[in-house]
Amino acid sequence: MNLQEIKNKVLSLPTIMNLADELLIIDELMTIDVNDLIEDQDIFKSIIDALELSHIDSGFMELTEGNECSFINFYKWLNKTNNKFNLGINANTIDSFSLTVEDVKKMMS
Secondary structure, eight states, X not given: OOHHHHHHHHHHSOSSOOHXXXXXXXXXXXXXXXXXXXXXXXXXXXXXXXXXXXXXXXXXXXXXXXTHHHHHHHHHHHHHHHHHHTOOOOHHHHHTTOOOHHHHHHHHO
């Protein structure tokens, strides 16, 4: 799968995706060759923006101890990739994927 195919998939989904779709998109993104991410930064950023919007709207509410590691791994991968290749992704955007179940519990209490 390439970035354009992932973007097309994102565009076919509701703006606020269900968690399974967020996780599927994340898994697909993390398999893309870094050179493709660099070459198609605009497409990559639009996918990240769509994921962030979905995740901060309601996706984080579906975090469980069973799936939070996928988001933490994505957060680490995105942070590392952004820093290493200077992709210009906003730190707040990246941080939105670092929430844990415990963080959500604290926010809701």
